[in-house]
Amino acid sequence: MITDLQSGELPAELSTDVCIIGAGPAGISMALELTEGQLADGQRDVVLLESGGEDYDVRTQALYEGPNIGRDYYPLRHDRIRYFGGTSHHWGGWCVPLVPGDLDFRDWVPDSGWPISWAELERFYPRAQELCELDRPDYDPYAWLEPRFPLLPLNGELLEHYLYKWSPADQNRPPTHFGRVYRDRLAAAERLNVVLHANVTDFECNDAVDHVDTAVVRSLDGNELRVKAKVFVVAAGGLENPRLLLAANGQNPAGLGNDRDLVGRYFMEHLEGVLGHILIDDTDAARWLASYEKRIPEGERLDISAAIRPTFGFQEERQILNAGLVLRSQVDQNSGYVSAKRLALSLKGEGQSNYASDIANVLTDLDEVALWIHHRRAGTNYEFPVTKEPVKIWVNSEQAPNPDSRVMLTDERDELGMPRIALDWRVGAIEKKTLIDSAELLSGEVARLTGMRVELAEWLVDGSDIMPTSEIYGGHHHMGTTRMSDSPQTGVVDSDCRVFGLDNLYIAGSSVFPTGGYANPTLTLVALAVRLAGHIDTRLRADV
Ligand SMILES: Cc1cc2nc3c(=O)[nH]c(=O)nc-3n(C[C@H](O)[C@H](O)[C@H](O)COP(=O)(O)OP(=O)(O)OC[C@H]3O[C@@H](n4cnc5c(N)ncnc54)[C@H](O)[C@@H]3O)c2cc1C
Numbered sequence: 001m002i003t004d005l006q007s008g009e010l011p012a013e014l015s016t017d018v019c020i021i022g023a024g025p026a027g028i029s030m031a032l033e034l035t036e037g038q039l040a041d042g043q044r045d046v047v048l049l050e051s052g053g054e055d056y057d058v059r060t061q062a063l064y065e066g067p068n069i070g071r072d073y074y075p076l077r078h079d080r081i082r083y084f085g086g087t088s089h090h091w092g093g094w095c096v097p098l099v100p101g102d103l104d105f106r107d108w109v110p111d112s113g114w115p116i117s118w119a120e121l122e123r124f125y126p127r128a129q130e131l132c133e134l135d136r137p138d139y140d141p142y143a144w145l146e147p148r149f150p151l152l153p154l155n156g157e158l159l160e161h162y163l164y165k166w167s168p169a170d171q172n173r174p175p176t177h178f179g180r181v182y183r184d185r186l187a188a189a190e191r192l193n194v195v196l197h198a199n200v201t202d203f204e205c206n207d208a209v210d211h212v213d214t215a216v217v218r219s220l221d222g223n224e225l226r227v228k229a230k231v232f233v234v235a236a237g238g239l240e241n242p243r244l245l246l247a248a249n250g251q252n253p254a255g256l257g258n259d260r261d262l263v264g265r266y267f268m269e270h271l272e273g274v275l276g277h278i279l280i281d282d283t284d285a286a287r288w289l290a291s292y293e294k295r296i297p298e299g300e301r302l303d304i305s306a307a308i309r310p311t312f313g314f315q316e317e318r319q320i321l322n323a324g325l326v327l328r329s330q331v332d333q334n335s336g337y338v339s340a341k342r343l344a345l346s347l348k349g350e351g352q353s354n355y356a357s358d359i360a361n362v363l364t365d366l367d368e369v370a371l372w373i374h375h376r377r378a379g380t381n382y383e384f385p386v387t388k389e390p391v392k393i394w395v396n397s398e399q400a401p402n403p404d405s406r407v408m409l410t411d412e413r414d415e416l417g418m419p420r421i422a423l424d425w426r427v428g429a430i431e432k433k434t435l436i437d438s439a440e441l442l443s444g445e446v447a448r449l450t451g452m453r454v455e456l457a458e459w460l461v462d463g464s465d466i467m468p469t470s471e472i473y474g475g476h477h478h479m480g481t482t483r484m485s486d487s488p489q490t491g492v493v494d495s496d497c498r499v500f501g502l503d504n505l506y507i508a509g510s511s512v513f514p515t516g517g518y519a520n521p522t523l524t525l526v527a528l529a530v531r532l533a534g535h536i537d538t539r540l541r542a543d544v
Contacts (some may be wrong), residue, residue, distance in 0.1 A: 002187045004053070005219040006197040012226065014193070016047040017540055019215055019229035021200045021244070023050035024086020025522055026508040026529045027235035028178045028186065029131050033533035035189040044540060045191045047227055049198040049217055051236075052083025054179070059220055063199070063414045064240075070405070070424035072469035079476055080237050084196060085179020087237060088522075091476075093167035093175025095132055095523040097125050097139060101312035101322070102398075102517030108319040109430075111266070111401040112515050115486040115495040124527035131526050132167045133176045134302065139163045141306040146298065149291040151306055152449050158314045158441055162324070166294070166303040174345065198225060201416050203232070203248040203256060205502070212256075212505045218416055230543065231536050235508040235529070238267075238478025242407045242511060243421045245482065245492075245499070257482070257492050257499035264407040266483050267423065268399040268516045270475035271431055271467070275439040276456035277390035278327070278446055285450040289391050292327035309518055310438050320434040321398035322518040325442055328392045336365020337372035393439060393454070396475060398518055400430050407481050425474070429465045435472070436460055477521045482511040497532050508532055 003010055018034060020027045031048045033039055052060045060083060066076040073079075081089045103121065105113030114121075129137050136143075141151060141163040151161055167175040186194055195217075202216040212232050217225040234241050242264035246255040257263055280286045294305040308325045315322060339353075339361035346353035362369055399405075405426035409419040443454035459468050485491020488500035493512050499505040508529045510521040 002194045002196065004196045005217065005223045005225055006221055008223055010195065010225055013228065014047055014225065015228045017044045017229065018046045018231050018233065018536060019227045020046065020048045020233045020235055021215065022086065022236035023048055023084050023179065023194065024235065024237060025088050025178045025526050028182050029526045029529040030233060030235065030508055030533045031186060031192055032182060033530055034537065035192045036185065039533060039537045043191065047229065048192065048194045049200055049215065049227065050084050050194060050196050051199045053196045054084050056083055063416065065414065066410065066420040067422045069422045071427055073423060073425050073474055074476065076239065076423060080239065085177050088176060088178040091175060091522065093169055094520040095134055095165045095167055096162060096519045098517040098519050098524055102515065109321065109400050111490065114514050115484055121527060124531045127530045128523050128527035132523055134165050134167060135300065144297055144304050145291060145306060151291050152288055154308065154445055158311055159308050159445060160311055161306050162309055164305045164307055168302040199416055200244060201418050202250065205251055209252045210501060211503050220415060230540060231504045231506065233506045233508050233532065238481055238509055238511040239407055239421060239423065241507055241509055242481040246409050247418050256505065257501055259501060260488060262492050264481050265403040266401045266480035267405045267407055267425060268401060268480040269425065270477050270516060271395065271397040271399060271472050272475045273395060273472040274457060275393045275395050275435060275460055276454055277392055279390050279453045279455055285452050288450055289327055289329065293329060308442060310441060314441065318437045320437050321400060321430060323395055323397035323434050323438040324518040325438060326394040326396065328394055329389055336362045336368040340369045340372060393442060395435060396518060397431065397434055398516055400428060401480055401515060402426050402428060427467060432465050432467050475520065477510065477516065479510040479513040479516045479521055482507045483514045484512045485514060496535050497528065506532060
């Protein structure tokens with residue numbers, strides 16, 4: 001069922017088996033796992049507490065306000081969304097799993113290495129795939145691309161192909177919005193109570209502060225609720241998870257799980273931007289690049305695209321990080337039909353358009369827009385034109401864990417009296433080296449295989465460590481702030497995602513990633529949420 005703290009009809013206290021805080025992809029995936037399917041016979045009572053309602057509202061969103069005090073970053077108020085469904089209201093739907101090497105300890109990357117194996121994580125991707133609506137589970141580009149789209153025969157010792165999938169979006173809907181897609185199932189789940197307008201502001205623990213007794217919950221209009229549970233899961237997003245632990249400092253001044261001052265540290269992003277352009281002067285060579293465009297393969301319902309990354313052999317030789325390299329003709333974002341799609345979605349309130357530039361693109365590209373409409377009506381796929389415009393090399397690159405890159409509490413308070421956070425995002429020299437070496441490697445291979453020349457961005461080859469914030473920015477991925485580790489000396493949660501020092505407090509979300517790899521985080525954080533649901537189920541069955 002779905003209830004609302006603002007209604008004033010809830011009792012002052014709820015008791016449950018599992019209390020999940022936050023109804024974004026992580027929290028919703030856990031709630032579904034525990035109340036539907038294989039785990040449902042555990043007969044668990046679950047309360048899912050969500051700060052927002054079913055729609056965006058400015059007052060709730062303002063609870064996310066906070067300053068950036070490090071590298072330029074997006075306003076924290078806008079870089080996540082605070083209502084039912086969480087930031088999946090805003091995401092791009094890019095999905096790809098991590099690869100085995102991403103979890104390994106790499107001696108040239110301090111604090112790298114996950115405490116769980118690839119085999120352990122891999123088991124949960126198929127279910128995460130389903131939850132993100134990604135259809136067939138494989139990520140081999142050759143299994144998705146039609147033969148008429150050949151890939152460059154890259155030197156496999158240095159570079160390898162991988163596949164991006166986009167959770168399905170079309171003119172009627174954005175990529176999987178967890179709130180909208182799963183609303184009815186959550187409402188129908190017998191032993192689940194989703195409480196809206198329910199902001200967790202504090203936790204009360206036992207005297208030893210090693211067990212959470214109660215989540216203290218408030219609505220913006222002053223209603224209060226106390227939730228008692230056997231197990232608590234904080235799933236409030238990569239910036240808010242550390243905030244909740246740090247702000248719960250009434251019994252332990254350091255906050256929860258923070259005896260070693262690690263909560264909020266190691267904030268990581270993915271570095272995104274354009275590294276250069278492939279200059280096209282020959283249509284035959286350009287046809288190769290058409291294979292890397294985003295497209296919906298025949299008979300499928302989601303977009304895919306092939307992309308390229310340096311092998312771990314190359315990363316080790318150059319002592320660099322992982323990096324996804326995406327090739328895109330200019331047609332991608334600025335073409336008339338992409339703009340027309342974006343406008344249509346935005347007018348329905350389901351996406352965001354920059355109206356001025358989108359309308360200009362539609363007007364200057366009417367032939368493409370007409371083609372797109374024709375194909376939509378006919379139910380056939382629209383093929384991207386082979387372009388002779390320069391092709392962008394776009395990057396989605398890993399960051400090294402750095403304890404000085406961090407989220408911390410400030411003296412300012414939000415409307416509920418909770419301390420606001422500040423983000424001090426840091427980027428170092430290894431990140432720039434990763435971009436330079438990956439771009440140069442790809443340029444060499446493109447020139448060798450197609451004869452096409454690559455022009456790298458000036459800032460990339462200027463010999464400095466500087467990465468202009470106008471050129472290289474974050475991917476809106478908030479990772480590492482409650483990192484997973486084998487030891488409380490080096491992490492906040494253990495390999496089960498349980499906060500060290502507290503026997504019933506768990507974290508779900510990308511804040512537990514010890515390193516971020518090259519992959520957009522949501523598919524992996526959903527896989528970890530599914531894994532955590534299984535762990536909690538096993539634990540509660542053993543407790544009985
Ligand atoms: C513009 C943009 C594009 C993106 N594109 C992609 C992409 O293409 N691919 C990808 O993998 N990822 C992408 N992401 C990241 C993706 O959105 C996040 O990884 C994902 O939403 C995180 O899920 P989550 O459940 O951990 O957190 P969230 O989605 O942030 O959900 C957290 C939930 O907790 C609630 N909450 C917060 N505080 C409290 C509290 N105190 N009490 C109760 N509830 C609370 C919030 O209201 C929210 O519903 C993008 C993000 C942005 C901003």
